[in-house]
Amino acid sequence: MKVSYEWLKEITGIKEDARIIADTITMHGLEVEKIENYGIGKADIVTVQIKEVKRHPDADNLLITKADAGRFGLLQIITNVKNIKEGQKVLAALDGTKLATGLQIKKTKLKGVESEGMYVGWEEIGAQYKSEGLFNLEKDISNGTNYSEILPVNDSVINIELTANRGDCLSMLGVSREIRTIFNTELKEFETDYKTNDKNTLDLFKVEIKSENCFRYCGGIILDVEIKPSPYWMQLRLIKAGVRPISNVVDITNYVMLECNQPLHAFDMDKINKSTIIVRDASIKEKLTTLDDIERTLDSDDMVIADPVIPHCMAGVMGGQISEVSDSTKNVFLEAAYFKPETIRKTSKKTGLRSESSYRFERGIDIERVDWSLKRALFWFDKLKVGKVCKGIIDVYPRKKEKIQINTTTDWIINKLGTEVKDDEIVNIIKRLGFEVNKDKNNLSIKVPSWRNDIEIKEDIAEEVARIHGYNNIKVTYFPSIGAGIRSPFQKFEKDLRNLLYRLGCDEVMNFSFYGKSLFNKMLLTEDHKFRNTINLEEPLTDEWAGMRNSLIPGMIKTASFNYTHQNKNLNIFEIGNVSFDNKGKFPLEEKKLAVLLAGNKYDKDHTSAEIKYDYFDIKGITDAICNYCKINPEFKSSNEVFYHPYQQSKIFTENIELGSFGKIHPGVCESFDIQVDCYLIELSINKLFDCYNSAIRYSEIPVFPSSKRDIAIVIDENVYSDMIINAINESNIKILQDIKVFDVFKGGNIEQGKYSLALSLIFNKITATLIDSEVDDAVKKILNNLEKKFNAKIR
């Protein structure tokens, strides 16, 4: 809502300047976005009368005029305005004036003829409105009168950003009520008395309401109207409010809308068949051409203003072309109504039509003042001599709304706010806001005024008291906790994992929760790949964001690609985030996952080290670290994911639960993403890890006696994996065996084809005593025998 300071002053008599008003009302609930300055202040822009108009001898598009500028003398002004006439009174900017458009007026020669000024319109004098043509001022304004004496162009326009609940403040009246409450000013009642002719509206016209969504409909009639521009002071106020002046009839409807928050519609009365207005729901596929020359197809949940033959308006949203007021209009039927906010909102949203009128109806206007606002408009019709106003008004009001009654106590309000506000102040605030209040001891019986559609319960009253009293006058109190704030075990686990990954050197990323086809195709996924099975949005923002991710992997590869193509070739990144899965019609399932991606070099070559590339054992090492941290025993099972290298990928299980997978990203996928280094990836389910992990920590004794190490090297079949050997050794159940480490894997040389050598360090220890050599020898012998039996392992 754009509020002219000058207009506000007229209604409330407020003395404070615009800046103070803006700051104050912001703190009391009407947030001021900015103050626009109007006008150009002190300037030699004066009234002149055109005395002579001549063609410029050397320029077809220029006129040489002589204008009487009163005490500024007779001026010669060259202009390109075509329709300027002798005798017309206009505004002219004189030598030395700087216009709002930035133009500096100087005495100058145009094509050899001197010009001493420039004729100006709205834009030049600092009203934010582009218009063709000049002013046509009234004859009784004496020549030489400064522009600021004729029109209050110099003004501050306070732009208020209203919250959705304060539709009542979409008017000067609404804002003035707030000003009255906050600053204790007066509030001038708007005049509604007007002269009428002897014809009665009720004899000339009929209104029927057939829709449940029209709660009240009032109408008035003005005969013999003369369509012309409205007075400049009215145009200026419309301009300040951001409304285009059009003609006297339309301007009055808009002006009263800005004054009273009542949208009005003027019909060319002679275009209404049978002098009857019918408010009804539209029929399905009913057609109506609106003011903007678009044929609209309506539906049964739209409401129309019709006559018995044809529809005229989309109620509350936009008028129709047929009965639009035009230059030839003779008689006007003026509508003021209350339409159900939900209905207007639906139609407006569906059609994409947002008008000043629909905006107000949606937020709910003052149903009790529909007739009053209409009378205010008729007052202006009479006052501005637009036409002859008929006696009486039509007022169909089938569903009278009862005023909302709220009962509460001052104690309740004080307790709710937690601060001391005197009973008198509470009552005073509520009264000043226009509520009716009866106070009996501390009981308050409150009637909500009809314009405050946002007030329904006692909490609303508490807010009214608080905001006028001032939020920052409330003394702070504390409601301390009696318990401790803690993270749940799962939240703690997630945080621990996050910290573990930071310690492992991984940088944290956050990818988008959506993905789509283009990414899957780039990953070279098969048509039936499970990643494609996303929960899809009804109307996604783009195809790229069609559905919800069910894996972090595509996002990680995309981020790797973004970095690679931005010169960040070495990556060690992780993400922890939610993924979701369809649950066959039931509420979708969400799961928290973790992913790590390694790419490029672990170390670049420098003065301390040669270049070291990330390889399979780095991603495996991170996998092992996570498993060790969670104290789970992983099992690695074969996997055949298309986006991994066929021989460098594995699924991770524990106790038959699949935790995730890891491997080298298929070079084909990397190429598709323009990544020219090797990438490795792991993805694990945090929920599943949490189910399997062991949070208990128990100390185990550190041996005091020296341990004994034996190295063995065995030759085994290629398809016998190291973990099979290690598991077999562990299964031998040798109590003194403390640790097993692989220290070499070797193929070729003198080793038979299809076999390889695996070298292991076995570490023995006894908690209670020093080991004897023979104990260790026996243990090694037993181990080797076992391995020979199971895998035909030969000592090398």
Add this chain to the structure above:
Amino acid sequence: MENINEKIIKIQKDALNEIKSSKDSKNLEDIRINYLGKKGELTSLLKMLGSLTKEERPVIGGRVNKLREEIEDALNSALIRLKKAETDKKFESEKVDLTLMGRIHKYGHRHPLQAIFDEVEEIFLGMGFSIAEGPEIESEYYNFEALNMPASHPARDSQDTLYFNKELLLRTHTSPVQIRTMEKMAPGPVRVICPGRVFRRDTIDATHSPQFHQIEGLVVDKDVKFSDLIGALEVFIKKMFGEDRKIRLRPGFFPFTEPSAEVDVSCIICGGTGCPACKHNGWLEILGSGTVHPNVLKAGGYDTEIFTGYAFGMGVERIAMLKYGIPDIRLFFENDIRFLHQFR
């Protein structure tokens, strides 16, 4: 006798000279063996004792022993001197360019949004709040209806929502977690914060993103007052942005709170004197808050005559952008490691 005495003097003179001019420890050892060893000069002197008189023997013997001690001392101090010279030399050879960069030890960097989450969570954990989470895919009911936003509510306008179907949508705020938490806790007290990811139908640009993050807070108990809300927010803001920050409340409108308040903090960049970050008015809008609307408490399963509550919410990206001076919201989700490496 004269002969022996002369020999003693000569050995003394020769030995001390040789020791003095010795250049390394190996040479010193040779000297030691030459004079003090089993076949050394002093041993041969002692062998000559037999040819001396009974009276002369102890005198010469004493002299020879004294000479041995003298040579040993000289050898020892020469050894110390040489060792020091040798280590000095070794140290010198180990001189490095101390300004060369050390071997890289990589550590993981926290995402700036996670840094804000962690900071806010720590403060509220300290104030006795627990952490509650809820699903990102939500129902209409939890996201709107239960929060006092029926289908016709104009406030739904400003939240253009991403829908899966009529009932399912991507939550537009973390507030549905309030309802879910209340349902779980009623009629017991609630004291939680709800961090999480939220979504809006926004085209991505420097200040908008279809996904962003919020942290919501909710306290429900017997007799919670509006002034308690201000107290809690003041504590939080001072811990988060500095003890000398001020807070300011302005009336606001949220369907799920009544009374509602917008909360400003004195500018964290300029301290309130005015700068581009605060649009030169000294205040930054940082939180929305209010006492819980009775309809919301009812939806959560509470008797509104007994229970009241307060709630607040803040945007994580906004705080991160203000705190770190990040100009573009897209940077958070592009994950350029040159960006990520600036945070910890």
